[in-house]
Amino acid sequence: MSVLFCQRQRMEIDLSHRVLDEPQLPIGYQWQAWSLDSLERHATVKFHSFHDEQDGRVFRSLREQSGCRSLMEYISGHEQFIPEVTWLLVYSANGCIVDCGTVQGIAPAPEFGAIQNVGILPAHRHQGLGHALMLKALHGFQKLGIFRVSLEVTSANQAAVRLYESLGFGLVKTLFRKVDL
Numbered sequence: 069m070s071v072l073f074c075q076r077q078r079m080e081i082d083l084s085h086r087v088l089d090e091p092q093l094p095i096g097y098q099w100q101a102w103s104l105d106s107l108e109r110h111a112t113v114k115f116h117s118f119h120d121e122q123d124g125r126v127f128r129s130l131r132e133q134s135g136c137r138s139l140m141e142y143i144s145g146h147e148q149f150i151p152e153v154t155w156l157l158v159y160s161a162n163g164c165i166v167d168c169g170t171v172q173g174i175a176p177a178p179e180f181g182a183i184q185n186v187g188i189l190p191a192h193r194h195q196g197l198g199h200a201l202m203l204k205a206l207h208g209f210q211k212l213g214i215f216r217v218s219l220e221v222t223s224a225n226q227a228a229v230r231l232y233e234s235l236g237f238g239l240v241k242t243l244f245r246k247v248d249l
Contacts, residue, residue, distance in 0.1 A: 072247040074126045075223040079237035083206060084215040086236060091203035094195050096161050097168075099204065102154035107144055109156055111137040113170040117187030122222050126247050130185075140172075143184055148174040153181065153208035157188070157197060168192040171201045173208060181209045183219040186228070198231050206235070 093099070100106065111133065118130035129135030143149055153173025159166045169192065172184040183205055188197050209217050219237065221228045 073244040074122075074247050076220050076243040076245050077223050077229065077239050078218055078220050078241040078243060079229075079232050080216060080218045080240045081206070081235065081237045082216060083210050088203055088206055088210065091200040091207070092196070093157075093200055094197075096159050097197065097200075098158050098160065100156040100158050102144075102151040102156075104144070106156055107140050108137065109167045110154075110170045110172070111140040113156065113167050113189060114140065114185055114187050116189050117170070118185075120190075122224055126222060126245065139185070143172050143174065146174065148176055150175055150181065150208065150212065150214075152212060153183075153205045155201060155204050157192075157201060159192060166192075169197050169201050171205045173205050175212075175214055179214060179216060181212075181214040181217040183217060186219075198228070199235070202231065202235055 114130065115133045115136040118124045119132070124131035129139045150173040153171070155171055156167055157169030159168045168189045169187065171186045173181055174184060175181050183202070186198055186201055188201070206217065209215070218240070219232065220243070221232060223229065
């Protein structure tokens with residue numbers, strides 16, 4: 069039996085002296101702050117954002133709706149969870165409302181934060197929404213006095229790596245994660 073590994077990058081940003089742009093959303097998009105009532109909605113966006121992507125192939129929880137729900141329950145139920153950094157992105161047009169983006173944040177230490185699972189539905193990509201979600205989350209960390217923020221990204225996801233680099237994240241460590249078959 070063979071074991072497969074995926075190359076991941078741990079990236080960090082120092083927000084202590086950084087002035088962040090205000091996140092801008094295209095017309096029709098709006099923010100929805102975290103509430104426990106939105107857990108299932110976050111899980112659904114996470115599932116539709118990742119199940120057919122590389123991260124869905126690497127992490128079993130991201131390729132199943134129930135896995136995404138369990139992941140959201142774990143993240144939001146953890147004492148390190150930060151509601152002020154957790155956002156749902158919603159699109160509204162012609163009377164239809166679609167949840168289309170999600171980001172969550174935790175604080176593993178009082179001065180250190182971590183971004184969890186930035187996801188944008190495929191039909192809403194290439195509009196700057198991931199950039200806006202990241203800025204919204206980073207502003208939340210700054211307001212709470214958390215100035216070191218990390219995230220992990222699959223190295224092959226070059227669009228995400230470029231996004232994080234454009235925001236000021238830098239590579240601090242290369243990791244190899246076992247693929248959940």
